[in-house]
Amino acid sequence: MFVKLWMTSNVLTVTSDQPIVEVERIMRENRIRRVPVVDDGKVVGIISKEDLFRAMPSIFDPSVSPENLEHASRIEAGAIMTRSPVTVDPSTPLEQAALLMRTHKFGSLLVMQDEQLVGIITETNIFDAFLEVLGARKQGARIEIKIDRKPASFYAMLQVFKKCEMTVLGITVFSDYSEEHQLVTLKVQGDNMDRLIDNLWDAGLQINRMHTEEPDSEP
Template identity: 25%
Template sequence: MSVNDFMTRKVIYISPETTIAHAADLMREQDIHRLPVIENDKLVGLVTEGTIAEASPSKATSLSIYEMNYLLNKTKVKDVMIRDVITVSRFASLEDAVYLMFKHKVGILPVVDNEQLYGVITDRDVFAAFLHVSGYGEEGVRARFLAENKAGELEKIIKLIAEQGHNIISTVQIATKAGNVAIEVQIEGKVDCDQLQTIFKEAGIHVESITPTVAKKI
């Protein structure tokens, strides 16, 4: 999985000369929390709700509403923006992007190559990618198996499902703390859960659960 597959390509951005009042209005109108700052077609910074809040007068200030509005409309984004922006290449893996977000405690990474902004990858994009990879939101059946941590276990499960004429949308395999392997398979379409349970039981495969799933828009 690469960043290019899941990043947001349509990016709303501002210039360094934008006032923080306008930036705040834009975030509110577009229901977004961060804005890349672009100058001469290059990324020069990032402004977030947090940076705007830090630059805004405190509620305890003695300034009048007129004075506060004047200050917010006078202060430019270039005066408060984050200049040392963590970025990622569109050719990087999604896992690399997640690691950078986790390490630097950020919820967005501008996607930059050769100093050009191609999009952004956000925590919401990562959540959507996880749901997509797991097959969540697809109509069918989610089957979870517990197997020994050895070669061939996943192959046996996939072969049995294929022999019944079912199409597999996704598979996820995770090593558990107990030393075995949990395998989750999302099967497309209508499936007789009881029949499938019997087939796996006869094959000596431990089925932890087989649950029907409904289509959901992500």
């Protein structure tokens, strides 16, 4: 999967000369945690809620004087933004974007194409992609199968699902499960569950764990 499939397009932006009180209002009203700073079509920075909290004194803090509150209201976005933010392009693999975010503890990455801002990829987008890959929003049975590391074993497993006419909703592979085995987890739908289990065992594939969702249960 690629960033372009999961990024948020039509990104709200601010300019570097906008007062931070206005930036805070924009973020609060639109329920966003980060906003890019764009001047004359060029991305010059990004502001997060944490940046605003550090820069804006609370009106409920009795130790803050009216003069300090007035001064804070005149601070511009450019004074608190993070300059030269790390970016990715739409064709960046999603796992590479997630690794960048995890390594640098970023909550988001701006998506650029031909030096133009085309989107933003956030932690929420990554979580949504993860849920989709696991088939979490769809009802079905989750099966963990322990297989050896030979490619033939993986393809033999898929042939069993094909033979039993099961629909695969999601699949993940934990390749470092052990020195000898990898753990494959599948979310499946179909009417031949008993037949599937029998055929998996007949093929020499070990079912590690299985869970079938009830019709009204949540993923």
